[in-house]
Amino acid sequence: MWHLLEPLHALLYYAPEAFEEAAALGYDTGERWPSYFAWRAAPLGAAGPLRVASAFYSFSPATVARYVPAAWATADPADVLAARLRAVDRAYRALLGEDAVAGPDPGLAEAAALAR
Template sequence: MWQLLEPVHATLYYAAEASEEAASLGYATDERWPGYFAYRAAPLGPAVPGVVNALFYSFSPRMVERFAAPAWRTAAPERVLAARNTAVDRALRRLLGDRIGSPELREAAELARRAAEAADTAGRPMAAANAALPWPDEPHEVLWQAATILREHRGDGHIAALQTHGLGPAESLVSHAAAGAAPDEVFASRRWTGEDWTAARERLAARGLLEADGRATPEGLRVRSAVEQLTDELAAAPWEALTPAETARLAELLVPPVLDIVATGLLPAQSTLGIGLKYDHA
């Protein structure tokens, strides 16, 4: 379900409409990060970089300082949230076309909302901040908000799983790359320096989790698998609000719009999340 809902959520960070709305607020758009940090952090209110760094986890602190520190001097969180809503509305209307307003999209939105509303946000600040926002009226916007609550709920749990297994921010990326989730170059988007990356590798190697060439050892693969398993377990509770048949129905309903989104080439084929967006259209 995460793999089906993540492309819906991720439209915000890659769609041209998101860049346009960010630009209208005064954010630079020569790269996506000024808008990304503002859009994603806005539900928290005027969060300082240290808070954003703690909750986003895998970004270099220097990167967070660069983009989060000036965010609220450019526009207040309330204005960013309004722009975010407009960007999502515009982007999904373009990407989904005739599916907007369809009975199938409305049904998907209703099912996803039920799961999102069942998410326990205790100890999950990113999920809690998004769950506290008012629900929109239009089904495509409801679907996006539900996807966002559920992915941030999962992300908060993922951080807990990483910390349970002793993987700090840089180590979390190095271990994920070492396990084959994506090439090292994909993880460079988090702006850790070469020295940071090497130091994280050395710490993991000292624990017996990495080979000398940077590949995961069998123990490294076991730890990484344990992280992902615990993440899934911590993300499972909201789905208990739906019956297995309802969850299967939601998956069925999501495939066509997700294929529409992926087919545009809007989203990267590989990301730091380890999702390969290569859906079979057959």
């Protein structure tokens, strides 16, 4: 499953659109980690480094502690989430074209409703 979904997920961390949105929020995009931790941790709200390190699992707690407090000093998690959605939307439109993402497929909407 990871091999199927990781490319969809990882787009956020490498797409030029993501770096543009991160820069617009005030993150230093010359280095990977300031925006990476913000993108990934934003769904947790303004979580502290210990909670984020626990959720991320594979990162050194010292590395998380270096970047997470600064992430929330730069932008509010709600603003990061909105920028994240814009970045992903723009990136997929650029990669797949407008027709692929123009509107919800009725079958997809039904599948989502059934999954709930």
